[in-house]
């Protein structure tokens with residue numbers, strides 16, 4: 031709530047109503063504020079704070095969600111919110127039946143003009159993160175959706191790739207958006223499911239919302255942090271209810287005729303090894319990442335390989351000039367390993383003539399290669415501080431050589447994004463990228479892991495759990511970026 035500087039000049043309506051048994055003037059301003067006197071002047075901003083309204087007899091109840099430090103005592107508590115947001119209610123009685131009808135019509139008309147979602151499909155992963163999604167939904171999300179009169183169908187994901195199956199089949203006409211109460215993994219599955227549809231062009235425009243309930247909540251952290259809000263379910267829900275949208279770049283990762291789509295990150299080397307191999311220490315909780323990072327730095331691995339990329343304007347100084355080789359996209363001869371289903375319909379990646387672009391290349395060995403689409407990789411790792419949701423580029427964070435002590439300090443600076451300032455780190459934006467991963471320098475019989483959005487994309491020979499099947503093989507793969515292809519619900 032805010033105290034307006036001057037009395038509102040233009041009204042949608044201004045009327046005498048009863049608030050808390052006291053007759054007072056309530057004004058609905060043309061710029062969407064409800065202003066009234068109750069001990070002092072009070073104000074609710076409809077677009078920002080009002081979730082919806084309900085009627086009860088001759089009473090109109092306005093339901094709002096207000097920042098705790100802005101909440102005043104004039105609004106009756108309507109239940110607890112999450113974090114620093116509180117639910118509030120303004121209950122008032124117009125003095126005549128005609129005035130009651132007019133208030134309802136004007137409020138409904140204004141709320142309808144805001145383009146907020148009316149019906150959502152909610153996918154909830156009961157096993158994500160600390161298995162808190164069902165509780166988060168019941169306590170923090172559902173009450174706000176009910177206050178806002180947003181209808182929803184709730185579906186729990188029952189197994190890996192279930193969210194992708196749902197997104198492939200969902201009746202788009204039934205919903206205004208899909209919301210994931212999960213970590214980033216379910217969001218990535220939804221994006222892949224939508225893009226595999228025959229009607230992918232319209233499907234991928236369906237807005238996607240995120241409520242943090244996983245181990246990695248990088249996407250929703252990036253969204254909320256961009257407007258200075260905490261990464262909490264209540265703020266994430268409010269962003270969805272208010273219906274603001276922003277577009278999001280989608281990266282296509284291809285290897286011969288196989289494709290997979292990513293919206294968050296791809297890692298090879300140190301970060302991938304920490305992310306994937308630390309699952310051995312799951313019993314430690316979130317401390318497993320720090321513990322295993324320390325182990326990996328003490329026993330540092332370097333990988334042979336080469337990266338080639340098309341730099342964004344201003345980043346052309348990195349690497350050596352190269353030309354695109356048609357061989358990069360050519361089919362590989364040995365098809366001994368498991369293949370993923372080839373996507374023959376649906377989105378096939380951006381229409382870019384790669385051979386016409388200016389390529390650069392850097393040869394290994396490498397300690398770490400990390401590609402990031404949004405700033406935050408998790409709630410505590412600001413992987414790519416300059417990353418933008420829809421600039422059409424993906425941020426590349428590459429480390430070739432770095433002393434162990436410096437690496438340790440780089441890792442500790444990652445919570446604020448300070449690592450990219452180090453002279454050991456190459457930090458640039460790329461439009462297209464080719465990774466040619468090789469073996470470890472200390473042991474050529476052992477190769478590495480390629481991690482995409484927290485899941486293993488490829489495991490090389492002798493890598494951790496190398497007997498397990500993966501989506502792609504540990505060899506050359508290509509990444510291209512499609513600007514703003516997907517749409518997210520966003521706080522602004």
Ligand SMILES: Nc1ncnc2c1ncn2[C@@H]1O[C@H](COP(=O)(O)OP(=O)(O)OP(=O)(O)O)[C@@H](O)[C@H]1O
Pocket residue numbers: 155156157158159160187188189190191192211212213214215216217219243244245246247484485
């Ligand atoms: N019922 C289920 N049982 C097992 N796995 C599931 C289930 N539902 C979804 N999954 C899988 O769990 C994976 C991770 O889910 P999610 O995105 O919620 O969390 P995360 O933060 O990415 O990872 P974590 O599992 O470490 O919390 C997804 O790839 C999804 O396929």
